[in-house]
Amino acid sequence: MREKILKSLILFTVISTFYTTIAQINIVPGRIIVEFMPGVILLPQEATKVPINKQNIWDTKILEACNKIKAEEIEKAFPSAIAGQTSILSPITNEIVNVSDLSQYFIIKFDNSVSVKDALREFLVLSNVKQVTPDIYPILDGEPNDPYFVKQWHLKNRVNPMFDINMVPAWDLTKGDNIKIAIIDGGVRHDHPDLYPHIWFGAGSEIGYDTTTSAGRHGTYVAGCAAEVTNNSVGGAGVGWNSLIMPRIGYTTVEKANDIYDAALNGAKVINNSWHTHDDDPNLSTLQTAVQNAFNLGAVITGSMGNDPPSHNTYPAAFNNYVIACGALLKVNNGDTVYARPDQNTGSFIDVTVPGDTIWTTAPRFDWFPDGMAPFGMTSSAAPQVAGVAALLFAVNPSLTNTQIMNIIKQTARLFPGWETEPNKYGTGLVIPIRQFF
Known part of the structure; x- marks a missing residue:
């Protein structure tokens, strides 16, 4: 007994x-x-x-x-x-x-x-x-300890792993160290605890923000999607993990054109544009020249498709040879499946698509979101994810050119059944970084 x-x-x-x-x-x-x-x-x-x-x-x-x-x-x-x-x-x-x-x-x-x-x-x-x-x-080295990571279904979809950008295995290969991503927007809240360590305070950055307007708040959401501080037990994770953020402040087309060119002149290897203008913009040719100059300097440029359908050209995304045009996906049943957002622009110039629905990222106002994290979405959240992927590719193979990186991102995207019949909505498919490294 x-x-x-x-x-x-x-x-x-x-x-x-x-x-x-x-x-x-x-x-x-x-x-x-x-x-x-x-x-x-x-x-x-x-x-x-x-x-x-x-x-x-x-x-x-x-x-x-x-x-x-x-x-x-x-x-x-x-x-x-x-x-x-x-x-x-x-x-x-x-x-x-x-x-x-x-x-x-x-x-x-x-x-x-x-x-x-x-x-x-x-x-x-x-x-x-x-x-x-x-x-x-086991816990993969690439899986971060940030508390909001469990909510970031675009990085790791726990309902259906097919429909995310599968960042964890990609992070095991590279963390995007010190690659500068310029955020062409209305400023970034540089004192945000999950952004500050990644803010580039050197040449090319414009420090300042205005949280009283939607244009002033927008860049903080975008910056977090691209490269918020990751694996620091605070907030969430950014695609670029250890990449740096070069904030720019511009509101007009010409101001943004200058921001794009100046960012490239100051070493931004990736330049994100979560905004757009149309064919009737009188400064469109000026914008195109600035984009082309930045591209010739070696930068990868990402642009959002925009959220004002029906189908029409949106720029800089529609500058096809120089910009990766990024569409957004809406999730169904908590991510069990996805489809192209019906409220986004479509067109033959779309290159790739990524999740763009309830994307948890850095919040510009703590009085609204005490944890400093907020849900974001639409194509404005799509382009910075692709920008983060481009930064990882520059880090894992510094010898790659911007043209090669653009082609790799587009050619390794995945089309799901039915998507091939709607190329104006999905482009070459869902971006999956781990496929780009092999």
């Missing part, structure tokens, strides 16, 4: 330890990792996984435990490991090296209606089990 109580206490302690120490890590449902004593599991030669039955498992207590948790399959955790092998010829050093035997580690897969905790409890007490643990989805 005393031995039974002691074993129960040990069992409780072990399971509690698992769930305390890995509380912040994702436990994989429906599977546990078991190291058996040698000879317990009898897999046919060359087989890596088999159904659970008495032909493959001779220990009746293990079979009973498998039945209790509704286990269906057992699989080698290390298919290349050979039982009893303790040394091997290294293909790297061409020398004989010592190795530990991993051949007795198996993955037991069971019905998701059974909790992992209950499965652990069944196997921990078995005499032919050396150890049993939950399987874990």
Whole structure:
């Protein structure tokens, strides 16, 4: 009796330890990792996984435990490991090296209606089990700790991962360090705690903001989408992670044209434009010249499609050879599917599309949003996401030209079924940065 109580206490302690120490890590449902004593599991030669039955498992207590948790399959955790092998010829050093035997580690897969905790409890007490643990989805280095990241479905869609820009694996490859992104807008709230460390205070920046007008507030939302400070336990994440923000303040077409050219002259490799004008603008040719000059200086320029349909040209997005024209996607059922926003402009000049609905980003007014984060959207939120992607590409391969980066972004976008019939809404598809790095 005393031995039974002691074993129960040990069992409780072990399971509690698992769930305390890995509380912040994702436990994989429906599977546990078991190291058996040698000879317990009898897999046919060359087989890596088999159904659970008495032909493959001779220990009746293990079979009973498998039945209790509704286990269906057992699989080698290390298919290349050979039982009893303790040394091997290294293909790297061409020398004989010592190795530990991993051949007795198996993955037991069971019905998701059974909790992992209950499965652990069944196997921990078995005499032919050396150890049993939950399987874990580890925290990727690229996944930030910002509290609002869980709301930023455009970066990581937890409902349907197909419909996001899949930033986490991209961030594992690059953080966009020190690439300047110019925000051509009405200023950026530089003292925002989730923007200030990324504000470029050097040549080319215009510091100042006005939160009393929509034009003055707009740039702060946009800047956060592109490159708010990431992985600092504050606010949310920005696509550019460690990229820098070069704020510009301009309200007229000519002022913005000057901002574009001057930003490029001062080293902004990426220039974002979440605004537009039309064919009847008398200063359109001046704007085009400034855009062309900035492009010739090597900058990648992004532009939003605009939100005043029906279809017509919107500039600078429609300067096709020099600007990446960015459309926005509306989410349905919390992101289970997406489609082009019906309130955006369309046209043959659209290049790519990204999420543009309830995009959590830096807020310009803390009296409205005490946490400093607010939902944003439409095509104004789309262009800075693509700008952040361009910054990552410059960082991961500094030898790339702006033309190459523009082509990579467009050519690696993904079209979903039905989108190919509406190129004026979707362009070449949804931007997915990780596809651009391979």
